[in-house]
Amino acid sequence: MKGNIIVGQSGGPTAAINSSLAGVYRTAIDRGAKKVYGMRHGIQGLLNEDYIDLSEHIQTDLDVELLKRTPAAYLGSCRYKLPEIHEDIATYDKIFSILDKLEIECFIYIGGNDSMDTIKKLSDYAILRGHPTKFLGVPKTIDNDLALTDHTPGYGSAAKYIGTSVKEIIQDSQALIYDKGLVTIVEIMGRNAGWLVGAAALSKGEDCDGPDLIYVPELPFDIDNFLVRIKELLAEKTFVVVAVSEGIRLADGRYVCELTDGVDFVDAFGHKQLTGTANYLARRLAQEIGCKTRTIELSSMQRAASHLASRIDILEAFQVGGAAVKAADEGDTGEMVIIKRLSDDPYQSTTDLRNVHKVSNVEKVVPREWITEDGTYVTDEFISYVRPLIQGDVSPVMVDGIPRYLYHKKK
Template sequence: MTIKNAFYAQSGGVTAVINATACGVIQAARQHPNKIGTVYAGRNGILGALREELIDTNQYSDEDIAALRHTPAGAFGSCRFKLRSIEESRAEYERLIEVFKAHDIGYFFYNGGNDSQDTAHKVSQISETMGYPIQCIGIPKTVDNDLPITDFCPGFGSVAKYVAVSIKEASLDIASMCESSTKVFIMEVMGRHAGWIAAAGALAQQEEGDAPHIILFPEVAFDKEKFLSKVKHCVETYGYCSIVASEGTHTGDGSFLAASEASVDAFGHAQLGGVAPVLANLIKGELGYKYHWALADYLQRSARHIASKTDVDLAYQAGEKAIEYALEGLNSVMPAIQRLDNGEWGFIPAPLKDIANVERFMPKSFISEDGFGITQAGRDYLLPLIQGEDYPPYVNGQPVYVKLAHNLTPKKLANFDI
């Protein structure tokens, strides 16, 4: 078997466990020096390949790589950069192949969500037509948990744990003050089109009346009167109302409650964030209740200190499995997590063509009849994903995370304008 080098890159919004996947990829590759040569990491995702900014991971000690397992964010840098279709931007794809050829790269591992799996699929296609075959393995990662086929996406379990714990603790705070102070608390969480993260807030509930009392999903159109009636009922019944709202909460015509038309991300999506104050002002104006709100934002996806052990373990295993698939000669696949009947987890190679640009939404069977909570089926799905603790090491009261220097490999090609 010819020894080929590998290229690994992180894409999109980072998570508390994406570095655990990087750790799995690099450690597994180091176990096969006669099959995989140098593992290069792309500096800032796919941009690192286009700009020929490659990081030779051999410069890092085994201890540094092992520390990635408990370090949040993207150790090599990530990006929001969507490659257009091959017809629209053939030059970019040709540039990728040129860089891979120049550095003798035969394996491409792209760690990301829907758009990233699409990129890996397209690279596998054009590499064949250009006569320089690349084995492309997508590796799942997204806190939104919206990739098809895989049972869940690495990154989601830890966010789910953070959201459930945070709303539980904040609601205890509100409950203790509601007699003479705040009546309503709103926590806004990520989730543009899929309400998986918001749904996780329901795991804080242990018995009837426990917070959160209302969950707003993108899958359920927002009904102003129904919402205000529910808020009023909760305050009158429990003394307060605790709410988890997805950033993608929208009205019946599809309009987001909070979206800046002037601000879009690299993928052309409206920049969301701000549904919590919209709801808070609505409640204040219509019901007169004092409120507080919080935007979980980056805190929810970077909270490695409270990560789910299930999430960490399977993120790492996804990296290992990607190497295994590559060595087996598989191409244009993604290691998809499978929930087994015995409570264990496994993987299957899922075709990238069936994953690219496909979003998985919360099934109706997981959402309660009134649209403000989850069913037992939803709870049964979510609960295993937040199990176990996997604390990072601490020194002087602070977690210890590794920070890798980005010393770049010398370039062999001319610069490329993106």
């Protein structure tokens, strides 16, 4: 590798996204890149010529290890949708003039579906102009909804956090007895795919029965049936724990959270901000059953809990970052790195490439056969798929009893 590399992060952060950044940086340096630039706040920052020389911030092997253990997006993220090439070619001309000025040989973007849309458009423009810069995508999303890859870095750590948290919630819920029972509703991220909420089933084991019900967004949600199920459960036990996806919808397509005005923001890609699902269901239960209710919204904790990161997840995140640099160095462009699962026991995986046109804007949902027939839980096949991804721990670097992260060093 003779030129320079630029790397950016986009979309929602994960506990492993910075491990991919570390993989890009370490591999680029090892392969002889002159400079590795980091876009501040993704492609949006690049358009404003906001970037840093990563060598000024990652100076030792300890810095690399700290970066791998640092949650959120170290470079900052964005949700910026590039226009279609034919609609605004001036934007592309500006981006490529900046790349030329920085002598960029390889552009790497770490992100999910929307980020792969960015890679697709930039690589298409480069082909149209005969531009030599290579464009590679590195998968990232806790939602695990990227097509063609077995799973996405970030998902394993989020699943580990969800399984652990739900187990702790169940343990807490059995401590007190209420006259009409207690129903705890845990709201878990996931717009159209139930990979995250399904991970609540990981809490089930010899010492825990797991949640009583799990509702994924792949199937229509029936509120009346939900109320009946809760009544039946409360007739048998003193507490009930339910895991619901923030994206569950009624048969008519409306999000449940829309029943409580929980959708008031739409991002550049047209995604509604979903919140309030658990609160709405809890109010209905309190009104119709009179039981005590409580809601817990895991929210950003699902993606920020680096103290519970999966070792497998951190390792694979580092590997896909490095694989993108290797692919670009060998002449590939317009591709996304994927993870191929080789075996479950022992768990083994490898990396490969897939054309970004077949990945961008395509969502991978939970297979119907991995959801129980009545739509209120996930199957053993789902658990067998997820469990290898949460194995192992990554010890934080502790300073004064609190984890230490990599921070931006001032010049």
